[in-house]
Amino acid sequence: MTTAEEPMALAATRLRTAGMRVTAQRMAMLMAVCESPGHLDADTLRERAQRVTGRLSLQATYNVLRALTDAGLVRCTQIPGHPSRYETEHHDNHHHFVCRRCGAIRDVECTVGAAPCMEPQLPKEYETQEAAVTFWGLCPDCRDSAVAS
Structure with a gap:
């Protein structure tokens, strides 16, 4: 396994462990969240995930982020006056x-x-x-x- 494949494999394992179907979009978005410092908005995460998946619509971005949040892999923070921000969920x-x-x-x-x-x-x-x-x-x-x- 190459160094570039390791984050994808880790993302796939985390998705399976959470009982989720493994897709390229979910792996790319989970990698984007986990590898990002701080609290990023959906558009910034979309840009990062597209480096792996190619084109990714904004609707697909929100759908994937919602699924990852619902599965307990990602935390969505909503701060008044700011777009929703996402980070790895550490419980x-x-x-x-x-x-x-x-x-x-x-x-x-x-x-x-x-x-x-x-x-x-x-x-x-x-x-x-x-x-x-x-x-x-x-x-x-x-x-x-x-x-x-």
Whole structure:
């Protein structure tokens, strides 16, 4: 197996383990998400996946991302004012920091206690499974440039 084939083989294995049918589009998109630093939008991931698959429609991109998200392989983060962002799902229930100036997104470890990191005041009939917290502020680069101005 060549070095270029290894990520494809790994993607195929991850898809099979999740009970998914293995397709070139799914392997390419899963590779694009897993090999990307940070939190990328669908269009950026589409561009990266097309390096493997050739042409990939935007609708197919969203369909594949939805399937990967539903299978628990990819996490979709929706932050107000930003397009949906995707990252590898690690089932760690982390949160996010968003820079108000440049839009950079950074992972933040669970804030308090064990997942879901919060205990909402709800009637006992409710079962909380996840909490999504977004912290807003300035990243170091934007903070430094604001101070220098």
